[in-house]
Amino acid sequence: MASNNGDVKLIGAWASPYVMRPRIALNVKSVEYEFLQEQFGSKSELLLKSNPVHKKIPVLLHNGKPICESSIIVEYIDEVWSSGPSILPSDPYDRAVARFWAAYLDEKWFPNVRAAPMAATEEAKNAAVEQLKEGLALLEGAYGEISKGEDFFGGEKIGFLDIAFGSMLGWLRAVQVILGGVKLLDEEKTPDLCKWAGKFSADPAVKDVLPETEKLLEFSKILMAKMKPASSS
Amino acid sequence: MADQGEVKLLKTWSSLFGLRVVWALKLKGIPYESVDEDLTNKSDLLLQYNPVHTKVPVLIHNGKPICESLVILEYIDETWSQNPPSLLPQDPIQRASARFWAKFMDEKALPSMWQAFTKKGREQEEGLASIAEKLKLLEAELEGKKFFGGEEIGIPDFALGWLVNLVPVFEEILGLKIVDEERHPSLSEWSRRISDIRVIEESWPPRDKLVTKWAAIRDHFLATARASSG
Secondary structure, three states: OHHHHOOEEEEEOOOOHHHHHHHHHHHHOOOOOEEEEOOOOOOOHHHHHHOOOOOOOOEEEEOOEEEEOHHHHHHHHHHHOOOOOOOOOOOHHHHHHHHHHHHHHHHHHHHHHHHHHHOOOHHHHHHHHHHHHHHHHHHHHHHHHHHOOOOEOOEOOOOHHHHHHHOOHHHHHHHHHHOOOOOOOOOOOOHHHHHHHHHHHHOOOOOOOOOOHHHHHHHHHHHHHHHOOOOOO | OOOOOOEEEEEOOOOHHHHHHHHHHHHOOOOOEEEEOOOOOOOHHHHHHOOOOOOOOEEEEOOEEEEOHHHHHHHHHHHOOOOOOOOOOOOHHHHHHHHHHHHHHHHHHHHHHHHHHHOOHHHHHHHHHHHHHHHHHHHHHHOOOOEOOEOOOOHHHHHOOHHHHOHHHHHHHHOOOOOOOOOOHHHHHHHHHHHOOHHHHHHOOOHHHHHHHHHHHHHHHHHHHHHHHO
16 A cells, blocks of 8 residues: 555754644545655755755655645645545635635734744734734634634645644644743634534544644754844843 | 636736736637736736735736746646647646746846846945846756747747847846847847747737836836935
8 A cells, every 4th residue: 555655754853843734635635655854954865865955844745756845735635635535625716715824823913922032022022923913813703714614724624724723723832831821722712613622632633743842842942042042141 | 719707807008917818828828808007006907816916917818817927828828728839838748847947037037137138346246146047957958948838839938938028128228238149149149039939929018118117117126125224
């Protein structure tokens, strides 16, 4: 069975939300793959050769051919393993809506998840937090429209937008802690998303690849130490 | 022919993102109604149909809005899949590559160009070095191919369309060469090929209006930079 899928390798790292996306997609399709983890702080020869333009993870290697950019990899997985459960919706309009929100998350929303804990001033931090909350309010509304009463953005089972958004849950939870318990996902303001987050995290395709908040918190200390120069204050 | 439904496109007279959608609709022979927005005075239609970004282009198909130009292009390709040309290759590896390069045009090439155009001094030099580097990558990718997707025009070509009509405008305003035959023989040939396509050639906004518009944009950014640096 594995040989019918060809040789499947994924270059990535356990903490990266972008890497999580193809991992979830491969799990949805029950495709076995070799996970080649990069060492934090250095880039392997294979990565540099497979993604010379961006030198970034994730990179899927299918029979030696590289596919880069997490959302593009997920679409590729959906197209190649078309006999497995569908990841993109089948209707072109629903596909456009899913792609729209995935692009919004990557371009507008997720940068603030990273920016908030690193903000140099209280003002900048509050601005990033406000942006995050506004974004979540939009997504709460979008979830209501798109899920049509089902558990997920993708309907009965997880789909493209669930994967695009859900891959960020680990870091979202970690950042809430780092910011001193700020409620971003809020039972009062975003009740549907809170329920969705619980169901998504428990999904069989997700639960083994979504990092635990504690592990991300430990890792974030290493990350932040690396990014901020040592100061005497 | 299948019922098209009602197709409306919100754009502006000069939006490079709107032009991509015009080309897709025209090449596929899809009749549509065009609405040019004044972005200093956004219409109720725009605010209603793109509340998240309030940006053009927006495609409205049977009253349902689709936003973000690359998302719109894939929607058009999937909805009017019976109308040639296909905007993406059939093979999944080639499709992934086409999507990769379209994303590169928007996330790397265009911002570099923007920096080179709206800044001066060292920041501009960095922008110029950055766009030169991006063009080198694009030149290498295009080599030996008619279009970025291969034999047929497609989404990555649309995403780079601004190289053909806007870069000469930027070059005129800046007094600099950004694309040239010597360093970019494949891109130069590709530009001519793109311009030879009738629906694309007919769609270019008037060059003199573009020069006026973009010169004013550059002046605005330089003035803002001076003001904020005190």
